[in-house]
Amino acid sequence: MTPLPGFSSDLFLNDxxxxxxxxxxxxxxxxxxFAECGARLxxxxxxxxxxxxxxxxxxxxxADRAALIRAAEQIKGPIAALINCAGVFxxxxxxxxxxxxxxxxxxxxxxTAPYLLTRALVPNLTGGAVVNVTSVxxxxxxxxxxxxxxxxxxxxxxxxxxxEELAPRQIRANSVAPGDVDTAMGNGDPSVTAKLVAxxxxxRMARPEEVAAACVFLASPLASHITGSTLRxxxxxxxx
Numbered sequence: 293m294t295p296l297p298g299f300s301s302d303l304f305l306n307d308x309x310x311x312x313x314x315x316x317x318x319x320x321x322x323x324x325x326f327a328e329c330g331a332r333l334x335x336x337x338x339x340x341x342x343x344x345x346x347x348x349x350x351x352x353x354x355a356d357r358a359a360l361i362r363a364a365e366q367i368k369g370p371i372a373a374l375i376n377c378a379g380v381f382x383x384x385x386x387x388x389x390x391x392x393x394x395x396x397x398x399x400x401x402x403x404t405a406p407y408l409l410t411r412a413l414v415p416n417l418t419g420g421a422v423v424n425v426t427s428v429x430x431x432x433x434x435x436x437x438x439x440x441x442x443x444x445x446x447x448x449x450x451x452x453x454x455x456e457e458l459a460p461r462q463i464r465a466n467s468v469a470p471g472d473v474d475t476a477m478g479n480g481d482p483s484v485t486a487k488l489v490a491x492x493x494x495x496r497m498a499r500p501e502e503v504a505a506a507c508v509f510l511a512s513p514l515a516s517h518i519t520g521s522t523l524r525x526x527x528x529x530x531x532x
Contacts, residue, residue, distance in 0.1 A: 298505070303512055305330035308371050312354065313342035313378030313408065317475025318425065319498035322375055327506050334367055337378065354378050354405040355397060364412035369415040373511035376406035376447075377425040383436040384486075395439040402443035403470050407450055414458065419509040422458070422465040425503070426453045428526045430469060435484060448522060455520030464519040466510040471526030473498045493528030 305367035309326045314335030332348070336483055340352030351379035352363040379402045384394050425433075429441045430448040447467070461464055472488045474497040479485055490495060506523045509515055524530060 299325070299326070299508055299512075301330055303329065303508070304372055304448060306331050306332060307355050307373070308334060308336045308367075308369060309373045309375065309511070310336065310367060310371055310380060310409075311375045311377060312336045312412065313407070313425075314349075315343075315376070317504050318470070318500045319377040319475065320377075321504040322377055324437050325501065325504035326373070326375075326511075329512075330510060331356075331372070336363060343509070344373060355400040357404070357408060360405055360408050361412060364409055367413065367416065369416065370418075371413060371420050373421045373423065374417060375408060375423045375425070375507055375511065376409065377507075378402075378405065379425065379427075379444075381434075381437065381440045381480070383434075383463055383481060385436050386438055391439070397445045398439035399446070403446045403450065406447060406516040414423070414463070417458075417463050418461045420463055421515075422451075422454055422463065423507045423510050424448075424465070424467040425507070425524040426451070426467045426469045426522065428469050428471045428524065428530050431530060451522070452520050459519065464510075464515070466515070466518060466520065467522045468503060468506045468510065469522050469526065470498055470503045471523045471524070473503060474484075475500060488529070490528070491532065492526070493532060496527065498525050498527060 309331040314323045315337040320485040336350045342349045342351040350363045352359050424447050426448045430444040434441050451465050451467040503525050506525050
């Protein structure tokens with residue numbers, strides 16, 4: 293996966309950057325982009341998704357609060373950026389028999405995990421940045437996905453709260469809101485994807501690298517006076 297051109301290779305030279313969901317489509321692109329900018333990566337994902345015998349990875353079930361705190365305790369030293377990218381998405385009708393379990397799982401991973409990890413890493417983040425990967429679905433409903441919609445709306449609201457509360461520590465907090473992205477998750481239902489692309493002005497899905505570029509920008513000194521903002525990477529989806 294090749295990062296988009298345009299960022300200096302020393303933009304994050306030797307800076308520590310923590311990325312959750314780093315084994316997934318968007319997370320993998322984010323990790324590649326920060327590595328291209330010289331960052332030292334701490335990549336967090338499900339234990340079964342973590343490459344064996346590779347340094348810089350932490351296997352963690354983000355729905356397990358105790359495991360999440362243990363993962364945070366392994367991260368030492370200053371952190372230039374925390375990218376909360378891990379997320380789960382599953383289409384499910386409200387009346388489905390498994391809907392309650394999906395609700396708990398979505399909120400645990402998409403919302404509670406970013407809250408807990410950010411809180412745990414605040415002492416390491418002074419002067420750094422938090423970037424939460426939300427979704428355009430924080431502002432408009434996703435078809436048969438109430439748990440996902442609510443979790444992403446909550447994450448967007450959390451971002452605003454973090455921006456206000458962490459400002460005295462010079463920690464900035466922003467969110468990146470992708471529309472439909474060309475990943476395994478984004479291509480889960482071809483019929484729904486076709487409808488979404490048809491109503492997107494740019495008439496295509498985002499590439500993971502385009503979401504990654506937005507994350508790098510918001511985490512970098514290029515965005516030094518931006519906090520509490522949402523950068524949409526949606527091809528104009530919410531503009532129409």
